[in-house]
Amino acid sequence: MTTPHPSPHPHPHSPADPLPTANATPTPNPTSRTELVHTAAELRALPRGSGPRAVVMTMGALHEGHATLIRAARGRVGPRGQVVVTVFVNPLQFGVGEDLDRYPRTLDADVALAAAAGADAVFAPSADEVYPGGEPQIRISAGPMGTLLEGASRPGHFDGVLTVVAKLLHLCAPDTALYGQKDAQQLAVITRMATDLNFPVEIVGVPTVREDDGLALSSRNRYLSRAERHTALALSAALFAARDRLAAEEALRARATSTGHRAHHRSAALAALGEDRAAADAHAVAYAAGPPHGPAVARAAARAVLTDAAHLDPPLVLDYLALVDPSDFTEIPDGYEGEAILAVAAKVGTTRLIDNIRLTFGATPPGSPADTDTERHTGTDKERHTGTDTERHTGTDTGPTSATTTSSSATPPTPPTSAPTTPTTPQGPLGATR
Numbered sequence: 001m002t003t004p005h006p007s008p009h010p011h012p013h014s015p016a017d018p019l020p021t022a023n024a025t026p027t028p029n030p031t032s033r034t035e036l037v038h039t040a041a042e043l044r045a046l047p048r049g050s051g052p053r054a055v056v057m058t059m060g061a062l063h064e065g066h067a068t069l070i071r072a073a074r075g076r077v078g079p080r081g082q083v084v085v086t087v088f089v090n091p092l093q094f095g096v097g098e099d100l101d102r103y104p105r106t107l108d109a110d111v112a113l114a115a116a117a118g119a120d121a122v123f124a125p126s127a128d129e130v131y132p133g134g135e136p137q138i139r140i141s142a143g144p145m146g147t148l149l150e151g152a153s154r155p156g157h158f159d160g161v162l163t164v165v166a167k168l169l170h171l172c173a174p175d176t177a178l179y180g181q182k183d184a185q186q187l188a189v190i191t192r193m194a195t196d197l198n199f200p201v202e203i204v205g206v207p208t209v210r211e212d213d214g215l216a217l218s219s220r221n222r223y224l225s226r227a228e229r230h231t232a233l234a235l236s237a238a239l240f241a242a243r244d245r246l247a248a249e250e251a252l253r254a255r256a257t258s259t260g261h262r263a264h265h266r267s268a269a270l271a272a273l274g275e276d277r278a279a280a281d282a283h284a285v286a287y288a289a290g291p292p293h294g295p296a297v298a299r300a301a302a303r304a305v306l307t308d309a310a311h312l313d314p315p316l317v318l319d320y321l322a323l324v325d326p327s328d329f330t331e332i333p334d335g336y337e338g339e340a341i342l343a344v345a346a347k348v349g350t351t352r353l354i355d356n357i358r359l360t361f362g363a364t365p366p367g368s369p370a371d372t373d374t375e376r377h378t379g380t381d382k383e384r385h386t387g388t389d390t391e392r393h394t395g396t397d398t399g400p401t402s403a404t405t406t407s408s409s410a411t412p413p414t415p416p417t418s419a420p421t422t423p424t425t426p427q428g429p430l431g432a433t434r
Contacts, residue, residue, distance in 0.1 A: 022057045027353075033114035036122050040171045043084070043123050051081030052175035054118075057168055057356055060087040061104040065180060065209040065217035067117040072206050073178050074118035084172050085114045087124040092135065092160030104219060113278050123172065130167055140197075141165040142189045148329045149343060150354070153433040155321050161186055162193050164287050169201055177201050182208040182216050184356045185329055214240065216355045227314060231346045234309030234316050238302040239357040245301035246294050246359060294361040298342060299323055306344070319345040319352070326358075339363025 037043050054073035058066050066085075073083045087110050094100040111122050142151065142158035151158050169177065181186045191203045209217045214236035215229070224232055300322055309316035321344050325332050332340050343356040 016427060034119050034122060034323040036111055036124065038124055038127055040125070041119070043171065046082075046121055049080055049082050050203060051079075052077045053082045053084060053173065054176040055084045055086060055168070055172045055174035056178050057086045057088075057165065058110075059103065060110050060124075060218070061106050061219035061222075062087075062110045062113045063217050063219065064407055065182070067113055068209050069178050069180060069206050070114055070117035070119050073176070073205075076176055076204070077177070082120045083118060084121045084123055084174065085110075085119045086168055086172065087122060088164070088168070090130075090160060091127060092139070092163055093157050094160075095154050095157060121409065124183060125171075130164065130171075136163060140166055144191075145185070145189055145192065145329050148185075149320055149322055149324070150345065153345065156253065158186070160191050162189060164194065165190055166197075169199060174201055176204055178204045178206055180208065181205045181358075182218070182355065184326075184343060186331060187262075188326065210236065216353075217355060220351050220353060224348065228348045231309055231312045231316050232351075232353055234305055234312075235344050235346060235353055235355040238305035238309075238321070238344060239342055239355060241305050242298040242302040243357055243359060246298050246361070249293060249297050251302065285429075293334075294359075295323055295332055295336050295340070298359060298361075302342060302344070306346070314349055317347040319347065323359075326369045349388065 030072075035046060037046065054077045056066070056073050070083060070085060074081075077083060087107060089100065089103050089105065091100055094103075095351045107124055110124075116132070131227050138419055139159050140162040142162055145151070146158035146162075147155075157235050177190075179190060181187060187203075191205075194201060194203050199364075211217060213233055215221065215233055216236060221229070221232075299321070305323060306316065306318050310318065322329075323340055323342050324330060325336075326339060328342050329341075339358060339360050341356050342359055343354070345352065345354045
C-alpha cells in the first residue's frame with residue numbers, strides 16, 4: 001500500500017471550506033496531455049510536477065457536474081499541480097438488486113471530458129487492481145452516521161464507499177480530494193473518516209450543479225423518460241419550496257421586529273406596521289414574538305410538493321425527506337438554530353435519485369434592530385449551484401456530486417441554496433419557486 005503524499009494541510013478541512021478560485025475558470029495546462037493509466041504502478045510512474053496533487057473520484061459516465069469538480073481541482077492546485085480523475089465502478093457500494101451491471105461505462109468519453117476540464121491523468125483501474133484477491137476481508141465501517149438515511153435505505157453502502165475511498169486515497173496519494181455536495185451524506189462520512197483516521201489529505205466539498213430546470217445533475221438522469229423526468233423535478237422543487245417558505249418567514253419576522261413588536265402595547269405595534277389588514281399585522285407580531293417556526297415550516301413546504309408528486313403519472317415514490325444536522329445527520333428539533341441539510345431521496349420508475357439543500361435557521365438579517373442584541377447566524381451560501389453530482393455513491397461517483405467554485409459559462413444557472421431575505425418569485429416545476 002502506498003503511503004499518502006505529505007499534504008500541506010495536515011488536518012482535513014470541512015466541506016464548508018471555500019475554494020480559492022470561486023470566480024475564475026481554470027484552463028488546462030497547455031504543456032501537458034491527459035494520460036490514461038490502469039494500474040497503480042503506472043500512476044506512481046507519472047511525474048508529479050512541482051505542485052500539489054488533487055484527486056476527483058468518479059464512477060464514470062462523466063457529465064458537467066464532474067467537469068465542474070475537475071475545474072475546481074485544477075484551480076486549487078494551479079498550473080504546476082496535478083489533477084487525477086479516478087474512474088471505477090465500485091462493486092462494494094451496490095446492494096442486492098441495485099444497478100451495478102446497468103451502470104453506464106463510457107471510458108473514452110470520460111477521458112475526453114476530463115481532459116477538456118483540465119485533468120492531467122485518468123486512473124481507470126480494474127476490480128482486480130483495486131481488490132486483488134477478490135472482495136476485501138477487512139473494510140472500513142461508516143459508524144452510526146452510516147446507518148442513517150442513505151445507509152438505512154442501502155445497508156452497508158457507506159462501508160463500501162469508505163473502503164474504496166480509503167484505497168484510492170492510498171493509491172493516488174493526493175494532497176486534496178474534492179467531492180460533490182449533492183452526495184451530502186457521503187461527503188460527511190468521508191470527511192469524518194479522514195479526520196478520525198488521520199489521513200494526510202484535505203477534503204473539499206463543492207456545491208451541486210443543476211440543470212436549467214433545477215434537476216441536480218446525475219449520471220442516473222439518463223435513465224429517465226420524458227414523463228419520469230417531469231416527475232423527478234419534484235425533488236428539487238420540494239427543496240426550493242422549503243427554502244422560499246423559510247425565507248418568507250424570516251422576512252416576516254424581520255419586518256415585525258423592525259416595527260417594534262416588543263412594545264408593551266400590541267396596538268402600538270400594529271399601528272407601526274401600517275397594514276390595511278389587522279389580521280396580517282397580528283400574524284406578523286405573533287411570529288416576531290413567538291419561537292422560531294423554521295424547521296417545521298421547511299419540512300411542511302417540502303412535503304406538500306412531494307405529496308402532490310406522488311399523484312403524478314408516473315408517481316414519485318418517496319424514500320425519505322429529512323432535515324438533519326450536518327455534523328451527524330440526525331434530525332434537528334423544531335427549535336433548532338444554525339445550519340441544516342434538507343435531504344430527499346425518491347424513486348421515479350426504476351431510477352432512484354437523491355438531492356439536498358443547505359438551510360440556515362434563526363438568522364437575523366443584518367441591520368435589523370434584533371441584530372444588535374442577538375447573536376447573528378449568517379450561514380454560508382454553500383450550494384450556489386455548481387457542484388457536481390455523483391449519485392452513484394462515491395468512491396466513485398462521489399465527486400460530482402456537486403460544485404461551483406469554478407463555474408464556467410457551460411454550467412447552467414441554478415437557484416441559490418441559501419435562503420434569501422425575501423422570497424423569490426419565478427415559478428419552477430410543480431409550482432415551486434426556484
